[in-house]
Amino acid sequence: MIDVQNEPGVNEMDIDKVGICDVNYPIQVLDKNREKQGTTASINMFVDLPHRFKGTHMSRFIEVLNEYRDEITVRNMGKILREITRSLEARSAHMELAFKYFIEKESPVSKSRSLMDYDCRFIIAYAQGGSVDFVLEVKVPVMTLCPCSKEISQTAAHNQRSEVTVQLRFNNFVWIEDIISFVERSASSGLYALLKRPDEKYVVEHAYENPRFVEDIVRIIASKLMKDEKITWFSVKSINYESIHNHNAYAYIERDKRK
Amino acid sequence: MIDVQNEPGVNEMDIDKVGICDVNYPIQVLDKNREKQGTTASINMFVDLPHRFKGTHMSRFIEVLNEYRDEITVRNMGKILREITRSLEARSAHMELAFKYFIEKESPVSKSRSLMDYDCRFIIAYAQGGSVDFVLEVKVPVMTLCPCSKEISQTAAHNQRSEVTVQLRFNNFVWIEDIISFVERSASSGLYALLKRPDEKYVVEHAYENPRFVEDIVRIIASKLMKDEKITWFSVKSINYESIHNHNAYAYIERDKRK
Amino acid sequence: MIDVQNEPGVNEMDIDKVGICDVNYPIQVLDKNREKQGTTASINMFVDLPHRFKGTHMSRFIEVLNEYRDEITVRNMGKILREITRSLEARSAHMELAFKYFIEKESPVSKSRSLMDYDCRFIIAYAQGGSVDFVLEVKVPVMTLCPCSKEISQTAAHNQRSEVTVQLRFNNFVWIEDIISFVERSASSGLYALLKRPDEKYVVEHAYENPRFVEDIVRIIASKLMKDEKITWFSVKSINYESIHNHNAYAYIERDKRK
């Protein structure tokens, strides 16, 4: 059967990234407390393609996934990417895995336990002869209470759910749990699936004592990440779903400590 | 050229609804203050199909849309649906139009004017020999402040953006503007695109004086709709994007006054 | 601490459904081949609320989820709903669980094995004194090839990905695997994560021999469901993401055999 993919490309353009996207696949993620956690990932897998080839062999991406099934963890991402470049005869490979990660959290007063879910992403790139570039992304929903409205109002302050997205490059393993924990402590309050009345009282009063602009929250997180020697590059973004507006507030800081 | 659609169906099953969906199209909506407002709709158009026909003529839906271009308003929806049944030789027709509707709003203290957008939908059905069934849907984003947290906390109360969806059948024309206005007055506060500091102070203090559970807001709106003689059927739903949880609170009431 | 929720409602309106939505939670689903499959669900949980109560106790929904953690399967859905009505002192309860379900599939010629994912939903309702109403929803992505374009074109036919949504009520247990299998056989072709060249040749030629309008596919499935004595009610919907248009084709049939 003719292998159309191996014919020369339609022109002289090399392709930066070619592959498959939006593949849903069950994966295992390292869990600080329970060793491993099974979850479902949406996966993108790409390689480069020189102009001498008409097409890449898309089915091989799935074959590599199948080979590493149940072993798709952060620890062997480098191995998987090297296997992709080998199998697809490419010079570089790129992979993104987006998944929900669950953590059991205790409420602040009644110590009721419940599960919180966090959207995470691994963004990994590898070029032959180079090292593996790994970016960990964690989205942490938190509560922010507006300092301005607290100051000008005699009674209350507007507050809302916000979503903080942290992306990190590091030179030493970082637990998802630890990122979540310090982001939640940087906000007016963390969120909980289960709050009894004494917990709710605590959360509301604690948030009122810790007002945060969208600017404050990204600055506080960025400042901590600047001081953490394990972190070599980071970005931190917050989107506040303002309770007084139909639009959102946004702030973003990115720093590269490798320069 | 053979007309495959006119051949008999593959079996004896009549089809309830067949047609096209997710058609984007510019439309004109009646505007209480400015006569007409141009906006963009996402449109679904369906007819029934007896088993003696293999397929419906999908292109005719687009031809009807083109024919009524710039005249797609609530006032001639019945005419358009009758034209669809005629053109597609059907007994019934069904149409849904989802669009953003803009209203200029004044802030409560500084009287600053700005635009708020609301997601609206027309859901219209017609069966030959019957009358046109028209459902108007309006989504109104509002602020809700939790009565429980106000009661138990010494300082503040959690509040958040909520989305109230009202669906109405009526026997006398109802303005989108009027629905939005009474939904906003039923919440802890309405939302604004532009608030100066005195406005923000007012909104926050006003909301604190008007705490609303998700249950309260659907009950208050439902009670008003029960008393309005123009309304023959309604549903009201609220989703509160809780600022203390990563999940949402939900309440729903539906009443048919025609029974 | 004051229990605001137990105070009387703001007015005389009973609430049809009140509760929490968009709760993400790990669940176990019965698997025809592997006994159980772990996956992640997005969950809605509602009860009714008489007007004599101001609010429902939202945290109890999460407590019931936590109690049944790892046992949230179709077999004990009735038990969970009865527990919800008891715990929340309600007369009726309603629950929806949406989740991805994975099946290992063999390609048609090379017999290569790979995972396909399907979006499923359980929609369950219970009213005190009555039985549990269970609706199973399965979304099956398939390929459809247009009979009209095959007839009029000398060379080929347009084809595309379609999404078939089947909802069922039944009087005897039905496996998700079996629904998927008969929907795929009703389409021009099923989809696969992994196809080698001989598989791709087979799929393309098989689809060309089995052209299907959006009308054909819902009729074929509906006709089979009419004859299956285990099925007491069903709806079948297909959305074809037309490769020649920027909008989609749609067909829908619903039948209640209990009448």
Add this chain to the structure above:
Amino acid sequence: MIDVQNEPGVNEMDIDKVGICDVNYPIQVLDKNREKQGTTASINMFVDLPHRFKGTHMSRFIEVLNEYRDEITVRNMGKILREITRSLEARSAHMELAFKYFIEKESPVSKSRSLMDYDCRFIIAYAQGGSVDFVLEVKVPVMTLCPCSKEISQTAAHNQRSEVTVQLRFNNFVWIEDIISFVERSASSGLYALLKRPDEKYVVEHAYENPRFVEDIVRIIASKLMKDEKITWFSVKSINYESIHNHNAYAYIERDKRK
């Protein structure tokens, strides 16, 4: 009233981007055939913020929007960004506007006219003392027919809807209409809202004569953009919604001709 925003920041971190996002607003876009086209945009507006200020004045973004209402076109984007930096006392400003753009298209044989919608985006940045950086993004849905399946199958070939996203920087005005036109000519076929039977025959046969891998389409477009002297930088991405898989094929090329 205290101006909390003008107090010093919580720490020494300068903020890269701070502002508002997801603001819906009616805008006017230049139209090659009809002078201007009214549409609805989703807008993001950001500035930088030095560490000596605690917060930016979010309401001023809306005031600038209101000031330029009905004049928000590509021609005065630079003016609007300079006004933002002035009004917010910032050194840099960034703005994104995403909107649907409609074009009347003729079908290939019957010359039936109908509207096609395209998702477009302006991404504009300005730093004091520098020039305005303008990126135009246009998403063009097209049809792609697989060369491999055409080669190996005796009868047909799988084909599907694909979405091509082109981003451009240029030194001379480029019409959205012209980008759309050459992307459609680079695909197996363009899409149409309205096709009569002779049109459908033409489209299907034309696509069969012009098979395109996801790799082919980005290479053909990239090669044309390389030769166009008005273009100084571009990226081209295609996502093919494969009709034989439940995942998508992806290819991406980016070139900076300014280097």
